[in-house]
Amino acid sequence: MPSCYASYHHRTTSHWLITHPKKPRSISRLTQHFAKAEATAHSGSPRPINDAGKGIHLVSWKDVCRPISHGGLGFRKIHIQNDAFLIKLAFRFLSQPHSLWFRFLRSKYKCKSRVPDTIQRRTCSSLWKGLSVVWDDVRDNLEWQVGDGRNIYFWWDPWVSEVGPLIQYVQPAASSLTVGTLVGDMALPNGEWRWAAFSHLLPYDILVRIAAVKGPCAVVATDILGWSSSPPRGFSLKSAYEIRANSNFGPHDVVWQMIMKFRGNQRIKIFLWLACCGKLMTNTERVHRRFATDNICSLCKAAPEDVNHLLRLCPSAMVVWMSLIKPDRIDEFYSMELREWFRCNLSKLRYFARRGPDWDLLFGSVLWNLWLTRNSIVFDCPLEDHGSILERSQRLQLNIKLK
Numbered sequence: 001m002p003s004c005y006a007s008y009h010h011r012t013t014s015h016w017l018i019t020h021p022k023k024p025r026s027i028s029r030l031t032q033h034f035a036k037a038e039a040t041a042h043s044g045s046p047r048p049i050n051d052a053g054k055g056i057h058l059v060s061w062k063d064v065c066r067p068i069s070h071g072g073l074g075f076r077k078i079h080i081q082n083d084a085f086l087i088k089l090a091f092r093f094l095s096q097p098h099s100l101w102f103r104f105l106r107s108k109y110k111c112k113s114r115v116p117d118t119i120q121r122r123t124c125s126s127l128w129k130g131l132s133v134v135w136d137d138v139r140d141n142l143e144w145q146v147g148d149g150r151n152i153y154f155w156w157d158p159w160v161s162e163v164g165p166l167i168q169y170v171q172p173a174a175s176s177l178t179v180g181t182l183v184g185d186m187a188l189p190n191g192e193w194r195w196a197a198f199s200h201l202l203p204y205d206i207l208v209r210i211a212a213v214k215g216p217c218a219v220v221a222t223d224i225l226g227w228s229s230s231p232p233r234g235f236s237l238k239s240a241y242e243i244r245a246n247s248n249f250g251p252h253d254v255v256w257q258m259i260m261k262f263r264g265n266q267r268i269k270i271f272l273w274l275a276c277c278g279k280l281m282t283n284t285e286r287v288h289r290r291f292a293t294d295n296i297c298s299l300c301k302a303a304p305e306d307v308n309h310l311l312r313l314c315p316s317a318m319v320v321w322m323s324l325i326k327p328d329r330i331d332e333f334y335s336m337e338l339r340e341w342f343r344c345n346l347s348k349l350r351y352f353a354r355r356g357p358d359w360d361l362l363f364g365s366v367l368w369n370l371w372l373t374r375n376s377i378v379f380d381c382p383l384e385d386h387g388s389i390l391e392r393s394q395r396l397q398l399n400i401k402l403k
């Protein structure tokens with residue numbers, strides 16, 4: 001699904017970029033409606049609606065747009081993707097100084113330096129306005145690759161990896177530096193650094209990093225403007241998106257990738273994702289959303305119905321697991337933390353299961369059928385297949401395996 005989206009909004013946004021560099025909000029709304037409808041269609045239960053007749057979403061759009069490795073579905077927010085395209089355009093603008101459009105725009109908007117601090121103008125084209133919106137992010141992520149050193153300001157331009165402009169490290173007591181000094185001025189013709197010219201102005205750790213940079217040499221090449229956020233200084237749309245998204249998603253969890261690599265069909269995959277997120281529409285969730293006042297399990301009437309209860313602890317589920325799990329590990333199976341439980345069952349195929357091969361398929365199939373059976377009883381809509389949960393799960397496992 002995410003890959004289809006990538007190609008979809010790649011074409012769409014490219015078109016918008018030419019005519020409307022501002023955020024294409026109408027397209028963004030369309031993608032959200034489509035994605036939410038897809039996620040709800042795969043949830044396995046009747047689509048819940050609110051008093052206004054509109055669909056209720058189990059997972060926020062913000063969480064859907066998280067990377068897969070961090071519990072989302074990897075969707076990209078289209079207005080941020082549009083900004084990423086603008087960054088790409090701005091980077092191309094700067095990295096092609098001899099192109100006609102670079103020279104034309106520089107002349108039209110009177111840009112004095114190659115990388116101006118700002119490009120905002122009171123009256124300008126929509127394209128230039130779009131570039132000015134993302135300009136700070138472009139400027140902050142540029143990094144020069146030293147060639148002959150004739151285009152890079154030694155103190156003011158970023159050319160040492162992960163360090164930024166050297167001016168910010170100059171010792172306060174030492175102020176004897178020349179602003180217009182080029183990188184080429186600080187090296188001998190053979191490329192060796194003239195340490196005596198700057199070593200007393202910079203801290204030791206910065207000098208070590210400069211030592212790792214090959215000195216400028218006129219016969220090698222000209223200086224190249226690179227992109228610091230994606231090695232080796234090549235521009236990538238992914239890094240531009242991450243810069244604009246400015247999101248700190250925290251540590252990743254391999255369980256999400258395991259779920260997305262589940263060999264079963266898409267609806268089971270999405271169901272496992274929802275279950276692992278704890279986002280199934282259980283009675284506990286209904287009470288939480290004030291749709292109901294009673295959170296007791298509709299089947300056993302003995303405990304609150306939440307994700308953990310309906311998948312593991314409800315007697316209707318326990319009876320299925322008892323026939324599949326090793327007796328000496330049954331207590332651990334019922335007590336393990338839910339996400340760890342998913343991780344263990346999808347990766348260690350012989351840890352809990354009496355029969356190891358394809359346990360991940362059977363595990364996912366049982367969970368799916370537990371949910372279907374519960375919904376068929378609660379909503380009084382009998383399933384076409386009258387077999388037991390275990391029989392139906394084993395048939396589903398076999399069908400997935402044979403595909």
Ligand SMILES: [Zn+2]
Nearest residue numbers: 297299300314
């Ligand atoms: Zn129950």
